[in-house]
Amino acid sequence: MVTKRVxxxxxxxxxxxxxxxxxxxxTLDLQRTRADFENYRKRVDVEKAMAKATGRVSAISQLLPLIDTIDRAISHLPDDLKHNNWANGVVAMSRNIDKILDELGVEKIKIVVSETEFDPEFHEAVSMEEGPGKTEVISEELQSGYLMSGQVLRxxxxxxSHK
Known part of the structure; x- marks a missing residue:
């Protein structure tokens, strides 16, 4: 009987x-699965953020020609329409667009004509005027450039010209 118990x-x-x-x-399988899921979740969060940023850049880039058109219209506003309510509404709309762009981290590339040196990182030269100096400065801004979070949108x- 003792043998059976043993x-x-x-x-x-x-x-x-x-x-x-x-x-x-x-337990090890569960820990690995949890770690894999956590890594997956982090990767998906990064991918979502990148997709959101890409979509934002794309949408803003598509709106830039419209913004240019509004700015050109305002710059060519005849003097007799300066006090017109409709024209003032267009100017107010432009200010609102600028405010929204600012909130989204979009800013115009600042250029002071005849002072700002040409920088190919921010500027696209469409013509070159010869001059006596060696320094290349911007003589005219034909189309505004834009930055978003420090990156060139356009x-x-x-x-x-040379100065």
Whole structure:
């Protein structure tokens, strides 16, 4: 009778050892699965942020020609319409657009004609006027350039001359 008990104890210990080993394996699998899921979640968050930023850049880039047109219309506003309510509404709309762009981190590339040096990182030269000096300065801004969070959305289209 004593032998049966020893046999059962050995069998129980073996089963318990097998179960403990299996629990350990399953615990490791669970930890790996959790880590994989956490890495997946982080990767998806980064991809979402990148997609959002790309969409924002694309949408703003498509609006820039419209903004240019509004700015050109305002700059050519006849004197007799300076006090016209409709014309003032267009000017107010332009200011609102500028405010929204500012909130989105979009800013115009600043150019002071005859003072700002040409920089190909920010400017696109469409013509070059010869002059006595070696310094290339912007002589005319043909189209505004824009930055978004420090990155060029669109280069400023300029004429360059030597000073």
């Amino acid at each position: 046999g059962r104890s050995v069998t129980k210990n073996k089963k318990q050892d097998d179960l403990e080993q299996r629990v350990g394996e399953l 280069h400023a289209m300029v004429r360059v």
